[in-house]
Amino acid sequence: MSTKSFPLTLEELRRIADEYGTPFHIYDEQGIHDGVKRLQNAFAWNKNFFEYFAVKATPNPWIMDSLKSINVGADCSSLAELALSEAVGLSGDEIVFSSNETSDQEFIKACELGAIVNLDDKSLISDLRRLDLHPDKVCFRYNPGPDLAFGNDFIGKPQEAKYGMTKEQLMKGVAWARDEGIKYIGIHTMVISAELELTGLLGTISMMFDLANEVRERTGVTVSFIDFGGGIGIPYRPDQNGVNIEALGEGAHELFNQKMQGFENTRISFECGRYITGPHGWLVTRAIHHKKIYRNYIGVDACMADLMRPGMYGAYHHITIAGKENQPEDFVYDVVGCLCENNDKFAIQRHLPEIERGDLIIIHDTGAHGHSMGFNYNGRLRHQELFIRTDGTIQKIRRNETLADLFATLDYPGLKKE
Numbered sequence: 001m002s003t004k005s006f007p008l009t010l011e012e013l014r015r016i017a018d019e020y021g022t023p024f025h026i027y028d029e030q031g032i033h034d035g036v037k038r039l040q041n042a043f044a045w046n047k048n049f050f051e052y053f054a055v056k057a058t059p060n061p062w063i064m065d066s067l068k069s070i071n072v073g074a075d076c077s078s079l080a081e082l083a084l085s086e087a088v089g090l091s092g093d094e095i096v097f098s099s100n101e102t103s104d105q106e107f108i109k110a111c112e113l114g115a116i117v118n119l120d121d122k123s124l125i126s127d128l129r130r131l132d133l134h135p136d137k138v139c140f141r142y143n144p145g146p147d148l149a150f151g152n153d154f155i156g157k158p159q160e161a162k163y164g165m166t167k168e169q170l171m172k173g174v175a176w177a178r179d180e181g182i183k184y185i186g187i188h189t190m191v192i193s194a195e196l197e198l199t200g201l202l203g204t205i206s207m208m209f210d211l212a213n214e215v216r217e218r219t220g221v222t223v224s225f226i227d228f229g230g231g232i233g234i235p236y237r238p239d240q241n242g243v244n245i246e247a248l249g250e251g252a253h254e255l256f257n258q259k260m261q262g263f264e265n266t267r268i269s270f271e272c273g274r275y276i277t278g279p280h281g282w283l284v285t286r287a288i289h290h291k292k293i294y295r296n297y298i299g300v301d302a303c304m305a306d307l308m309r310p311g312m313y314g315a316y317h318h319i320t321i322a323g324k325e326n327q328p329e330d331f332v333y334d335v336v337g338c339l340c341e342n343n344d345k346f347a348i349q350r351h352l353p354e355i356e357r358g359d360l361i362i363i364h365d366t367g368a369h370g371h372s373m374g375f376n377y378n379g380r381l382r383h384q385e386l387f388i389r390t391d392g393t394i395q396k397i398r399r400n401e402t403l404a405d406l407f408a409t410l411d412y413p414g415l416k417k418e
């Protein structure tokens, strides 16, 4: 029998499901805070350590606001994410703007907010010039290409990725920023994703420390900021272990002591999304049909519009049936949504306890890239988000979409919007 944590009792869950209806995403503020504090403590040896929350994971201002209250900023890559950051009162070096194929509008907004502008390519320097924008904090995104000393299956090979610049381009970028008189210059990378092993995480840190030294040798610039990107994985499967964050912090500290004399004032950062909210969110849905043909199907009231990862990446999300956590998993089901797409399956040939119509099904670890990846294909509406505050109160932080929302961009006589 496989268990995974869930912050509500069966009675509480049933009450919430009755009050708000299903399906819903629900997030646990205390869990989010505990995870953040663990990371902050592990890196407290760097007096300027700062975590930027990758907003794309869960772009909800209530969650960003809660994170801001414990000293977490925002990693943005679009105008909407910048607007959310602005709304919660983030500005200056609390925001990293890491876009690619950046629009003028996005650059203008990022500079207006005083964000650290993380440049993905040297051509973006001419865009800044053309727009007469003069960010006072710039950063350069490194793509090590085939030089990467370690691999990460989830994100793939850097030389096949569209992001970042080569080392030679980065050196030229830093020299340009220095000549412009920009005082705050950083380096950034994102070469791993969903990584559970320390090798890849410490490998990234070591690579960036080496790069910082090479930047100093070749340009005379001591970078103010080193951003390791996101990529700290979470154990989606109950038999996996999470990253040993304390060991990561200690390992990074050792590398710093070995390699980084003279960088004591440099801020080091992660911009994690998945680690921050992933394990602290659940998609709760109800079994509405049972269909038996060549396989046994459980139809639920959520669909791929609420959670794309299984359909898109074949990602595993653990499933438990509320109140049946201790029952034998004697049944084999495909748990499916309503899209006209056969990959709209939350679980395939999964061993579970017997599911009856009306059972509440808890899909685990949906706090990052869950609601946010949702789409409206098939005219499906995305569902509400609830937030369990640290004092135990439940706050609805996003309502269900309506047909009026879906049709808001259509102007056609006779189209009923409710």
Ligand SMILES: *Cc1c(COP(=O)(O)O)cnc(C)c1O
Binding pocket: 054, 056, 057, 075, 098, 190, 193, 194, 229, 230, 231, 232, 271, 272, 273, 274, 275, 368
């Ligand atoms: C997606 C992304 C992140 C966050 O990645 P996680 O795996 O959620 O930690 C951070 N930085 C950039 C540039 C990203 O694209």
